[in-house]
Amino acid sequence: MKKNLFFWGVAALLLGLVSCKSGNKNTEAGEEDQTVETVQAPVFDKAGVYYGVLPCADCSGIETTLELMGDQTYKLTQVYQEKEDGRFESSGTLAWDAENSIITLGQGEEMTKWLIEGDKVTMLDKEGNRPAGELADQYVLTKR
Numbered sequence: 001m002k003k004n005l006f007f008w009g010v011a012a013l014l015l016g017l018v019s020c021k022s023g024n025k026n027t028e029a030g031e032e033d034q035t036v037e038t039v040q041a042p043v044f045d046k047a048g049v050y051y052g053v054l055p056c057a058d059c060s061g062i063e064t065t066l067e068l069m070g071d072q073t074y075k076l077t078q079v080y081q082e083k084e085d086g087r088f089e090s091s092g093t094l095a096w097d098a099e100n101s102i103i104t105l106g107q108g109e110e111m112t113k114w115l116i117e118g119d120k121v122t123m124l125d126k127e128g129n130r131p132a133g134e135l136a137d138q139y140v141l142t143k144r
Helices: 002-022
Strands: 048-054 062-068 073-080 087-093 095-097 102-105 112-117 120-124 140-143
Touching: 048 120, 073 102
Parallel strands: none
Antiparallel strands: 048 062, 048 140, 062 073, 073 087, 095 102, 102 112, 112 120, 120 140
């Protein structure tokens, strides 16, 4: 009797081990190994502080400081020269178009686009076009 009990105990143990090992396999028909592809967002490597004086229609210029952080956030400070209460600040998360080197700040009426080329940032119009005309080269901020 003890031999039978021992035999059935060992058999149950082996059966348990075999079923645990085979439980890891996908043996059902139609089930395939699926590969998950991870798409990584482009790295923003243009962090720094950019400064310049932009043209102004009714003042001598707009002192502009654009601080871009590595975590894709920004702080934009604009001071309208010779204007009382002429200081404006905005901050938030930027949208980075790595393929075209364009950042977009803000949304709606407050949205601005900037082209990053080396150590310079050029303010673009809302459609992403470079400024035109005789003041076009003055819409540039330089990295400090």
